[in-house]
Amino acid sequence: MGDKYDCLKLKSQLCFPLYACSKEIIRKYKPFLDKFDLTYTQYITMMALWENESMNVRELGLVLFLDSGTLTPVLKKLESKGYLERKRSKEDERNLIVTVTEKGWKLREEALSIPESMSSCVNLEPEEASELYRLLYKVLGTQAR
């Protein structure tokens, strides 16, 4: 029994639970990230750099699905905290190379506790979690930037 407006219900669309879920999970991170004086965006930026050590802003943006206009202030903030360095490339001065500092690598050690603490926050069976993971990446894969 549905009327023609059913498609305009919050429960009819995938986007809404996606949106809500994302925000709720990030909210769960807050107390753990607060200990390190990191925001979620700063955290995933450091995660990307820990995996890659050195990237330019464009590459970072591709990995994180973030605009360079969003990243610039985040990177400046992380630089001011001493976790990374920002330097123009010698080969191509348009590129700004972002590099993890000594202090940034130390942070990684301590940050190991964050995923540990968070792991208990999503109450899905392991198979469900990996299925959710697969579906999300399938959707992401089909979203051309």
Added chain:
Amino acid sequence: MGDKYDCLKLKSQLCFPLYACSKEIIRKYKPFLDKFDLTYTQYITMMALWENESMNVRELGLVLFLDSGTLTPVLKKLESKGYLERKRSKEDERNLIVTVTEKGWKLREEALSIPESMSSCVNLEPEEASELYRLLYKVLGTQAR
């Protein structure tokens, strides 16, 4: 073959694809919402009201997973566009009752085209979409506010 830092990789965590997916989908909405001069938050707020006609800010926040501090400016904006009215309740003056106006109901007619246009944007099989939906609501259900 993993080292102790594997858990700090973007690909090891559910939160990151959730976050990225949510943003990408909302970005897909933009061109369709632009036609109505609506933002995504304004759109889901109207959707909640179309389903309920009249709610106070607290109830809206529960439905949308949004803080009242976030909703206040959104509601003022939508009021200024003429889609809703904000009035204090007679019974309990702490409550601000939000009601859809005539113009707000007209908007609903036109907004029917939005989910139509969007439906082609997520390339999942129907079973996959409903499984994703189920998993997201399971995660949401376990997130106590």
Added chain:
DNA sequence: CGGAGATAGTTGCAATTGCTATTAAATTGT
């Protein structure tokens, strides 16, 4: 060469977001 066009990053802008006061109103306990 040297200009046209492409590319990388920054800045400005409007809106979102969660949080912490703060204010106002209602409820509860004595």
Added chain:
DNA sequence: ACAATTTAATAGCAATTGCAACTATCTCCG
């Protein structure tokens, strides 16, 4: 009744976001 507590909404703050406009640099092609 009235003080203490709880509840509802708003205001202020810092950070995030995407987008458009802009600057600087590089590349390509005549």
